[in-house]
Amino acid sequence: MTLDVLVFAAHPDDAELGCGGTIATMVKEGKKVGIVDLTQGEMGTRGTRETRKQEADKASEILGLSYRNNLDIGDSIVENSRENQLRIIEEVRKLKPHICILGAPFDRHPDHGKGNKLCSDAIFYSGLRKIETTDDEGNSQEPWRPKHVFYYMQDRPIEFDFVFDITPVWEIKEQAMLAYGTQFNVSDPGKEPETYISSKKFFKHLEARARYLGHLAGFELGEAFKYANGPLGFNASTAFFETNPLK
Numbered sequence: 001m002t003l004d005v006l007v008f009a010a011h012p013d014d015a016e017l018g019c020g021g022t023i024a025t026m027v028k029e030g031k032k033v034g035i036v037d038l039t040q041g042e043m044g045t046r047g048t049r050e051t052r053k054q055e056a057d058k059a060s061e062i063l064g065l066s067y068r069n070n071l072d073i074g075d076s077i078v079e080n081s082r083e084n085q086l087r088i089i090e091e092v093r094k095l096k097p098h099i100c101i102l103g104a105p106f107d108r109h110p111d112h113g114k115g116n117k118l119c120s121d122a123i124f125y126s127g128l129r130k131i132e133t134t135d136d137e138g139n140s141q142e143p144w145r146p147k148h149v150f151y152y153m154q155d156r157p158i159e160f161d162f163v164f165d166i167t168p169v170w171e172i173k174e175q176a177m178l179a180y181g182t183q184f185n186v187s188d189p190g191k192e193p194e195t196y197i198s199s200k201k202f203f204k205h206l207e208a209r210a211r212y213l214g215h216l217a218g219f220e221l222g223e224a225f226k227y228a229n230g231p232l233g234f235n236a237s238t239a240f241f242e243t244n245p246l247k
Contacts (some may be wrong), residue, residue, distance in 0.1 A: 003067060004031040006097035006146070008088070010078060010115035011041040012056040012070070013180045014103055017206065018152035020063065020173035021166025021223050022101075027064040028169065034067030035060070036091050038115050039075040046192045047182035059179035062172060067095065078114040080121060088122035090133045093141035100146040102228070104154040112154050120228070123149060149228040160224035161232065163217035165243075166210065170221050177206070218245020 005026055009015040015023065015035045026033050041052045053070075060068045069091065073084050092100070100123055106113040125131050127145030135141055153160060166173060177184055186198040196202065207221075214222035 001067060001094075002032070002096045003034045004097065005033040005099045005101065006067075006092065006095055007033065007035045007101040008038065008103065008115065008119045009035060010038050010103055010109070010111040011044070011075065012037045012052050013041070013059070013177070013183055014112070014154065015101075015152075016059050016063070016173070016176040016180070018103060018154050019101055019164075019223055019225070020059075020176045021169050021210075021221070022152075022164045022225075023063050023065075024169040024172040024176070025164070025166060032066040033063075034065055034069075034095060034097075036088070037068070037070045038073050038078060038118070039111065040070055040072055041075055043075040044183070045195045046186075046189075046198060047180075051182050052180075055180040055182065059176040062176045062179060076111060078111045078118060080114065080118045084118055085122040085125060086131075086133060088119055089126040089131065090135070090141065092123060092126040092146070093133060093144045094135055096144050097146050099148045099150070101150045101152055101225075104151055104156070104158050105226070106156070106158070108155040116151065120149070151226040151228055153224045153226075158224070158226055161227040163213050163219070163222040163224050165214065165217070165219040165221070165245075166223050167214065167220040170210070174207075177203075218247040 007015045007019060007023060023033050040049045042049045071087050102119045103112045103116050105116045127143050129143045133141045183197060185200050185203040189198060210221040213224050214220050
């Protein structure tokens with residue numbers, strides 16, 4: 001299998017929160033999109049490995065993903081080691097995405113920034129021929145580097161280069177986020193304590209930010225991205241004639 005777009009996330013649910021609307025849009029456009037989670041989120045205050053896996057499976061179905069894998073490199077101990085880089089390189093070379101989307105380069109949760117650095121380095125190294133990897137059958141993999149790399153915004157604001165219109169797919173993004181019932185919009189925390197992200201108030205903040213970002217770009221709802229490959233380059237004017245933002 002090859003993918004058009006491969007999204008990396010430090011924890012299950014990070015991709016849904018940060019770029020779930022963009023994923024849903026690309027899937028509706030006929031693109032093959034996958035997510036690779038670096039950890040199982042096992043150190044989270046709420047939920048377990050098993051419930052997080054079930055929630056990720058449900059969210060994947062809602063988004064229409066073509067692929068999802070969990071590297072299980074250890075929640076709260078994300079290290080930019082050669083071992084971890086090679087596991088990411090193997091995924092990139094196997095799936096050959098045209099676009100990779102990574103989490104924020106810095107954020108409230110330390111794993112997010114560490115995951116960004118790990119994935120950024122591995123994606124670059126994935127294009128180096130002298131770094132050797134093999135697939136599941138033991139065959140040598142060819143070098144591969146995606147043509148575009150984006151960073152999605154997570155809890156803390158980042159300097160962003162563009163906003164993607166997610167207005168038509170907001171309900172899909174919302175359903176994908178709500179698939180993580182142990183984590184978000186929890187009306188009754190039960191025996192597990194309430195957390196920074198579990199209250200209904202946090203979920204309202206997510207929608208408020210999407211509305212603010214959409215407003216800045218001339219849409220109703222949006223997701224913001226940093227373009228990691230230097231200035232955006234265009235060789236056609238098509239994109240400008242396909243959008244009609246209200247500004």
